[in-house]
Amino acid sequence: MRSCWIFGGAPVSNDFSVNPPDDAYIIAADKGYLTVKQMGLTANIALGDFDSMSRDIPQDCEVISVSAEKDDTDTMLAVKIALTKGYTDITIVGALGGRLDHTFANIQTLAYIREHGGVGRIIGETDTVELLSRGSYNYPRKDDMYLSIFAYTPSATVTTTGTKYDITEYKLSNAFPLGVSNEIIEQECNLNVEDGRIIVIFSKK
Numbered sequence: 001m002r003s004c005w006i007f008g009g010a011p012v013s014n015d016f017s018v019n020p021p022d023d024a025y026i027i028a029a030d031k032g033y034l035t036v037k038q039m040g041l042t043a044n045i046a047l048g049d050f051d052s053m054s055r056d057i058p059q060d061c062e063v064i065s066v067s068a069e070k071d072d073t074d075t076m077l078a079v080k081i082a083l084t085k086g087y088t089d090i091t092i093v094g095a096l097g098g099r100l101d102h103t104f105a106n107i108q109t110l111a112y113i114r115e116h117g118g119v120g121r122i123i124g125e126t127d128t129v130e131l132l133s134r135g136s137y138n139y140p141r142k143d144d145m146y147l148s149i150f151a152y153t154p155s156a157t158v159t160t161t162g163t164k165y166d167i168t169e170y171k172l173s174n175a176f177p178l179g180v181s182n183e184i185i186e187q188e189c190n191l192n193v194e195d196g197r198i199i200v201i202f203s204k205k
Contacts (some may be wrong), residue, residue, distance in 0.1 A: 156196025
């Protein structure tokens with residue numbers, strides 16, 4: 001599966017870094033270009049209106065200038081470019097911890113990736129977020145992380161094994177946060193989504 005890493009403009013600390021695969025295609029969404037440079041990486045494409053960084057217009061990659069007034073967020077535009085180029089494994093960095101409305105929009109963007117045949121995740125300094133549809137998924141034990149599962153659709157039927165609070169064919173509701181702050185206590189957690197869509201969040205303790 002071809003890998004694309006998208007860097008958004010949410011603030012990250014100077015000591016935060018990620019390691020995309022050597023062959024990953026890198027897209028910087030507006031101020032995400034500064035994060036790319038901060039981490040010592042090189043973008044393939046930088047896109048945005050760049051109003052907030054006029055002195056740092058990218059010179060070392062392809063630049064796509066877009067209007068500040070548009071229907072798509074910069075992150076969504078980057079996702080559409082990635083999918084058009086055939087990248088179906090998409091990791092988004094710099095998309096958590098800034099404005100709450102932007103964070104929520106980025107989580108919705110994960111649903112867009114799913115609906116268009118891809119898989120996506122958001123990686124932050126203290127959290128990772130995935131949106132999953134029907135299927136079986138395995139996660140290794142992470143003693144320093146909480147595992148939270150929420151229904152994204154009105155309801156989702158989920159079974160887990162290997163967690164502190166296992167559930168069996170339980171119908172989660174998006175109107176009640178039952179799945180918050182679980183933990184993986186076995187070597188591996190198996191998570192089965194029988195219907196609906198869920199959001200899976202790993203958060204540092």
